[in-house]
Amino acid sequence: MAETDWKKVAAHLRELSGEFTPAQRDLADALGVALAPGTPMPVAAALLRAHLTGPLLLKRAQPIDEEEYGYLELVAGEAAIEVPPQDLIDHRDILEAWLEVAWAHRSVIHLERLSPEPGDIAITPGERGSEQVQHDIIASISNSGRLNFRGGRGRGARPHRVTSLVKQDAPHHADLVRKAREEALARDPRPGRVTSRELALLRPWQVTRGPSLAEREALRETLETATAERDLQEVLQRHPALLGHVLTGNHGTWVRPEVGFGNHYRADFLIAGRTSAGLQWVLVELESPNARLTNRGSGRESPTLRHAVDQIRDWREWLSTNLLQARTPRVDNGLSLPGITADARGLIIIGREDDTEDSAQVRRRLFTDSRIEVRTFDWLLRAAEQADSRLLGLLDLESGDDTEDW
Incomplete structure (x- = not known):
């Protein structure tokens, strides 16, 4: 039972740890059990049970050890009460009764110190x-x-x-x-658990099918002529199914375009997939289809890729301090992103496949260190072509895979 008035709780605890009751005294007299004046009620009850262990064929408790008694002494000291020496407490039930009393006294001391009220x-x-x-x-x-x-x-x-x-x-x-x-x-140990009402916030962005032939061709044609990321951004906004299928969503998939994080950051897309484990989010950053993943010669990540990684890290940093706003409905000045976390997976789609570029090591390191996937636009096109044959989202099938095919 819970209260809102700390004074009532303190009074209850004082009563609980007060001197033995008349009924306990009468029973102790009848059994020949000596109860010292001031013996708390829980301790008196334990002493009576210990006396009746034999006659009632009760299971005898194991003797206490020094660590247990040391803990009792610690709590008793914090509660400013005295407890009997260890050799006079030969029954664990009695030790636990003294602990109950010490806990009650300690709680009263600190309830009086704090005067806590709901809302504090x-x-x-x-x-x-x-x-x-x-x-x-x-x-x-x-x-x-x-x-x-x-x-x-x-x-x-x-x-x-x-x-x-x-x-x-x-x-x-x-x-x-x-x-x-x-x-x-x-x-929250399971942030992906969301309610039906929370899922309803995402209804305008739900993707209910895989990419069609027309959508795949729209992506292919755009790739043939695109010179900047905006060209791809527009075709993916018109055809969200091209992104939706890359993430597992047995119980639903959603694709949100251009989500602003505060006044300074804007994600190109957010993808959410719901499975039996809950709702999982992916932060998507698009870069130019003409950009390289690595620098020529050194094999290290290119400035464009480094910029994309920094973008995702900035979004995560914003989420770490604004998680409540991110999950709050838009009608209440939130972002309507139920279940999102500050460590949501990242996906960077950048450049085209290039036989002269060895990016496996860079991609593997970013996935291992930062949970950021790096893929090309050719990968996205092939993923769309194979979408009908995939039961799981492509990212979930090949996360951490360093094959150059993708």
């Missing part, structure tokens, strides 16, 4: 060894004292782990709410 921003330490902190929005407070965070999926923290709170009337509270939402999205 809780700041907790980041991953071990990291100097960064995490921001979360408090949704409710469990009766155990644990703070539950918005976003579900079990997110929360015990109050002693919260270093500070930003209250709702603080001047920078709104900025931290946005930051907390961004961080929560970035931590």
Whole structure:
């Protein structure tokens, strides 16, 4: 059960760890069990169960070890309570009861320190060894004292782990709410899980078939005369099926043209494919069909290819700090890109096939280091010609493949 009033939770925890009840005292007297004044209720219950282990043929608990007792001492110290010496706690059930009491006392101390309310921003330490902190929005407070965070999926923290709170009337509270939402999205272990309502945002860009003969010929003819990337951009915008089939989408494929990231960046295309694993996105950058992948002689990536790689890295950097805006519907000033992540795959389509150019090593390195595929426009044309025979998207069939055919 969750509460919104921390004072009620603190009162519950104080009651839970208070002195044994009259019923416990009467039972202890009847059994001849000595309960010291002030023995907390959970400990009294454990002492009674331990006394009845034999008569009731209960399973006897294993003895405790030094590490377990050391942890109890640590929590008891943080909670400012005294616990019996290790040799007087000969039953794990009793140790766990003392832990329950120590946890309750510690939670009360920190609930009083924080006075947390739903909507406050809780700041907790980041991953071990990291100097960064995490921001979360408090949704409710469990009766155990644990703070539950918005976003579900079990997110929360015990109050002693919260270093500070930003209250709702603080001047920078709104900025931290946005930051907390961004961080929560970035931590999502399965960002590709999207709802039907989110998928509906993509309906105008859904591709429901493979490329037709007419579309393939349109691409072929454009390749014969194109001198700049804009020529290819236009034909692919008119015929999105030419791009849609390169990515696996058993449950749907979508192609978005010219997606702006903030005021400075614009992706030529974004492709999304939905499988049983969720929605996966690919960031597409087009370059001139006349550009080379590598420099003549050195075999290193050409300036044009380097520029394209930098473009995709810029888009990813923008996504890393604006993920919430990217996933938010356009009617709410977002980009309507449900499930997109800051490490979405990249695809650069550049140049034509050239027997004098050995680009396999460059392409392999970019895929391994940056999850960026580099392909030619001839590859795209051949992919369109073979689309009907592919059950998986071509990128998923040949990712990381260094064959020169593609």
